[in-house]
Amino acid sequence: MFWICGFYIMTPRKPKSENSIVDIAKALGISPATVSRALNNNLRISEATRKRVKEMAKEMGYRHNSMASSLRNRRSNTIGLIVPRISMYFHAFFITSLQRQLQAAGYNLMICQSNDSVKLEKELANSLYSARVDALVVSLTLYTEDFTHFEGFLKQGIPLVFYDRVPPEGTPAYIIKGDDYRGGLLAGNHLIAAGCRRIAYISGPPSSSIYRERTRGFQDALAKQGTALREEWVHQHELTTENAWNSLRRLFDGEEVPDGLFAANDTTAIAAVEFARERGIRIPEDLRIIGYSNDPRTSIITPSITSIEQYPNEMADKVAETLLGALQHTTGVPIEIGTPVVCPVDLVRRMTT
Incomplete structure (x- = not known):
């Protein structure tokens, strides 16, 4: 430590070399091989010796080198x-x-x-x-x-x-x-069975396998019931709360609005419930919502949200x-x-x- 312009300057200490198996062996007057076996609980070493070795290792601050061991064992x-x-x-x-x-x-x-x-x-x-x-x-x-x-x-x-x-x-x-295909299918069938005919869909990017499959299942469910997804009512983007609100505004600012919504994650479904509350949209009378993942939040929000359980x-x-x-x-x-x-x-x- 020394002074420069009124400040203490601490010179870095040289790292202290760590104690090894050899050091423990010297301290106890036994062989390094015995120390190694004792630390690895080898039954060939007596319980008393194992105890002495472990106590000395702890006292000396010994740390097992798992990286070196893994290189030797290739694991x-x-x-x-x-x-x-x-x-x-x-x-x-x-x-x-x-x-x-x-x-x-x-x-x-x-x-x-x-x-x-x-x-x-x-x-x-x-x-x-x-x-x-x-x-x-x-x-x-x-x-x-x-x-x-x-x-x-x-x-x-x-x-x-x-x-x-x-x-x-x-x-x-x-x-x-x-x-995920069945998840989309279940969501589509459920909305149709609940009486929805003007159905919107907010999904993640189609570059991801999960959203491609959820979309395919959802589209197939609606097509079998003679209901097609309107292009302007399908939004695909990262499923954040902010993106969800932006999509919901576009969906509900027109003259005709959806009566059903499938959100491909629960974050978006929760945002839809909050959006509906702000806009005075009644759930489920005016709008029915399904999310995805069965996040625990979906069961405690009011109203609680129908969702797809992924286990x-x-x-x-x-x-x-x-x-x-x-x-x-x-x-x-x-x-x-x-x-x-x-x-x-x-x-x-x-x-x-």
Whole structure:
């Protein structure tokens, strides 16, 4: 430490070298091999010695070098996960369930967030590959159409699982997705059965697999009942609250307005309820609304919102089962590479319909 112009300047201290297994062995007068075995709970080492070694390791501030160990064993016991946004209800529940199952099996989960940026998704995939994760789980961004940044995993035989937002069928990876086509079909059939004929649709970008499938199912349901979607009543964009309000204003500022709305996520459906309240639109008398994901908020808002349940815990179960089967080379891998497994969805009816 010294003075310059009346200020204390702290000179950085040289990092203190960490104690190693050799240092612990010297302190106890035993061999480094014995220390290593004791720290790894080898039963060939007596319980008393194991206790002495662990106490000395703690006293000396020893830290196990898991990276070096993983390089020796060619296993990191770490699985990478790339999600669009951790804040989204579906992914938050999925992560919680998947992490619990993987930890119980001895694996750590390294969670990364792409923020729906293709550039960031590429960087994260490369970083996780360099970190030598044992497997990678991915839900794609809204705009991912090139999948070459995952090729390193495929070439090295590292298990790669796509879930929810997935690449096209035939991609040489494990693919686990929700039945988004049926979700759209259920929404369309329900609105028609409820008496709606002037139906609007607010969806996400068609570059994403989930919104393409929801749209296809919704259109098929209406077409079978002789009701076509008006082009001017279909809005496709990122499903934020702000975008939802902008679309709702355009939908309800004309002379003829919708009497039914399918929102391809619950954030948009909640915005529609708030918009209707502000405009004096009665729900469900004047407007019926269906959302998607069965976010817990849909059950506590007034009126409560009809939504499509995606069962994130069940999808996490299927992903965990697939991962562990692939990593442990068991016969328990439930799916074939390139052939999607489709998880069920259901309509949960509430007061908006």
